[in-house]
Amino acid sequence: MFTGIVQGKASVIAQERSDQFMRLTLELPAHRADNLQLGASIAVNGTCLTVTAFDGNQVSFDLIMETLKVTNLGQLSPGDEVNFERAARFGDEIGGHLLSGHVHTQVSISRIERPENNCVLWFDVAEEWMKYVFPKGFVALNGCSLTVGETTDQGFNVYLIPETLSLTVFGEAAEGQMVNLEIDAHTQAVVDSVDRYMATKARA
Incomplete structure (x- = not known):
């Protein structure tokens, strides 16, 4: 589970591709790499990934076909930067909102x-x-x-404060870029429940 409070930017230092598979290696800021463990979860551009190897502050992940299809991680190249957040721990302050790290789709920056x-x-x-x-x-x-x-009927906007622009990859955002979107789970549950109820009433 994650909070949506991005802890910083990590640099892509390697990506190894094969058929519908990619091994991604990132370099985290040194002060964010303490107590790393194999199998730990880290959100990379909002995508929950499992640590498969690490050496100091260099961390590797295996990306399979569904991750490559749904998220923007397959478009990364060495030298690119990504947002990261290590998994929340009991007692952490929840400053954003609870996230699963399961990306629903990609959306394009239109303006x-x-x-x-x-x-x-x-x-x-x-x-x-x-x-x-x-x-x-x-x-x-x-x-x-x-x-x-x-x-609007076609999309939405967000307002970013200077701190967000400084800490995240949105500081270098450009029109046309694809961004990972995870919708709020509670909102989805309410909307889907209402839709099912209305569909049941219509058939009655």
């Missing part, structure tokens, strides 16, 4: 607005996922817990 001291990112989102996105609701974008600003 970036930069009024003074602000940054607004707009995302194009498929209709099937927009039913779970509401103004002032929660989403996770590349693992970052964010509050939805405005919504």
Whole structure:
């Protein structure tokens, strides 16, 4: 489980590809690499990955076909940076909202607005996922817990503070980039429950 409070950026130092498989190696900041263990979970751009090897602050993960299909991790190259968050522990402060690290889909940055001291990112989102996105609701974008600003039929926006731009990969965001989206599990449960209830009533 994760909180959506990104702990920093990690650098991609290697990726080994084969058929529908990729081994990804990242370099974490040294102060974030304490007590690493094989089998531990780390969210990389919001995707829950299992540590398969580590050497100091260099950490490797195995990515299989579903991960490569659904997330943006298959597009990474050495030198790229990713958001990371190590798994939450009992007693940690939950500053964002609870995340599973199970990415639902990728969304495209359609527009970036930069009024003074602000940054607004707009995302194009498929209709099937927009039913779970509401103004002032929660989403996770590349693992970052964010509050939805405005919504349209085609997508939504988020407002980013300077701290978020500094700490995460959104500081280098560009139009057209693909971003991992995890919708809020509680919102999905409510919407799907209402949909099933209404479908049952319609058949009655």
